Amino acid sequence: MIMMKPQVVFELGGTGVGKGTQCAKIVEAYGYTHLSAGDLLRAERGQEGSEYGQLIDSNIKDGKIVPVEITINLLRKAMEETMQLDQSKFRFLIDGFLCNQDNLQGWTHVMEGKADIQFVLFFDCSNQVCFDRCLERGKSSGCSNDNRGSLEKRVQTYRSQHGPS
Numbered sequence: 001m002i003m004m005k006p007q008v009v010f011e012l013g014g015t016g017v018g019k020g021t022q023c024a025k026i027v028e029a030y031g032y033t034h035l036s037a038g039d040l041l042r043a044e045r046g047q048e049g050s051e052y053g054q055l056i057d058s059n060i061k062d063g064k065i066v067p068v069e070i071t072i073n074l075l076r077k078a079m080e081e082t083m084q085l086d087q088s089k090f091r092f093l094i095d096g097f098l099c100n101q102d103n104l105q106g107w108t109h110v111m112e113g114k115a116d117i118q119f120v121l122f123f124d125c126s127n128q129v130c131f132d133r134c135l136e137r138g139k140s141s142g143c144s145n146d147n148r149g150s151l152e153k154r155v156q157t158y159r160s161q162h163g164p165s
Ligand code: C5P
Pocket: 015, 036, 037, 038, 039, 041, 059, 060, 061, 063, 064, 065, 066, 067, 071, 095, 096, 097, 098, 099, 103, 145, 154
């Protein structure tokens, strides 16, 4: 069976900027499959016996970026599984990836020639608005990192590692 090369759009922006919200709209309007690096990492962390559970957990709690090998394998697996189930689903909207230099190197190393990057969407809004949204979301999301301590670290990581902002 010949598989299409995945066509990828990356979506970037700080935590709480509304990536997830906009993704849902793009998926609905343009038929992309949404993959979130953060969601995939959280799912892997929750797998019983996961080799990387602890490492993922400590990085997420500290607002740090998980080593790219782990994240990229989760993304690659998710794209393959989606396309195996339905060949027509080769368009992916990847949220929260390519978030630092290590992510970019990992992508190039593993995916060069195996996927086509269409473009990158970048969202921005003030730290304060993002912060308030996450605290609000934290009341009901149960996310271990939607609290003031983790959020401050995430904002710091984001500001120091992401491109121009
Ligand atoms: O994007 P989201 O806020 O869901 O990401 C949650 C956490 O997942 C990040 O704070 C970071 O610890 C981790 N992450 C990562 N590498 C990525 C995306 C997210 O390590 N490319």
